[in-house]
Amino acid sequence: MSRIKVNEVFETIQGEAAFTGSPAVFLRLQGCPVGCGWCDTKHTWDALQEHETSQDIIIAKTEDSPHYFVSDAKNLAEMVAQNYQAKHVVITGGEPCMIDLTELTTELLAKGLRVQIETSGTFEVRVHPRAWVTLSPKIDMPAGLPVLASSYARADEIKYPVGNARDIEVVIEQVLQHVTPSKLLWLQPLSQSKKATDLCIAAATQLDARVSIQTHKFIGIR
Template structure:
């Protein structure tokens, strides 16, 4: 099993339940969902001409469409070589659930890491029992993908980007359709816009949801 990797870096988790948690992020390449507000559009395409060695990828200081392909063993070796301090790993993208994540999460957990996946809910979630799954359900996106019942059922938390009342209505329909009342719900204002933030705060108070404000963007870290 190999994984196409766009980035591996250590930082703080800035969203959802693990906000403030020191984390190693594994950003995987490839996503056909097509969110208009996506802030990682450089991960959408897998161009075979842009495959590079992991050493070159780690040396890059800017966002790029380049990617490296690593096995689980190579990822494990890389973690040791980089001497990461964080013991929490966030697997994101792109759309990480395009991949079978069971081998990777199993290995990381066996080595003492906790794992988390951030997914759009449009692909089946294949991971370990202990992995924390954050579903950020992407409704009516350009790619035309539907939210899967399996992904919603597996979610530990829901993190819903919002900018308009329509986004709130979409979320309420999802919560009703998939019977996920037992899951923690976060609203995340799109692009830190004042109007979106005010809407999110209002909706959180009205519905007993929580606010996720992308702390990493406010404090200026990756």
């Protein structure tokens, strides 16, 4: 039976990439060894025993914290279906693919929900075949974990965060090497920066990609 560590559960609007605008329940899982310097969920990196707490406390929390609850797949899917109205579920992190998500994605789909995974691609993606996989490879990850070829192959869409001109050079190199033309390809400026947005627009034109704006940040929601 799976032991899933959940840092946060909340309902909002998906602000990025193909499902932009979709009301969604976000399940943020605990644990990530990737170590991106600009990560805005650093509180999910470690899963210390002392931070384990109850489901009720996590569901009620409104501020970032390293606390999490542990659930199995069946109970977690049941809880999402019963407590939230959105029909789209986003499993994010942390790095959700550190664990096998086959059972959880299967349970959620069986409840008539649509399921999306957001992953850095550094761990094998183990999900139901109908789960939508958003691969977000990070540039110069301090932990030096490679993005797996199997992650590129499984991805339904690929979304590169871009902060500066050097990121764009690396992204173009990676796209030409790993991304087949059939994949939905997005370039996403970091931190709503005008400079990064201009770089993304220029490169998207060159690569026939799309620009993903973090729309939720412009309207001040999570």
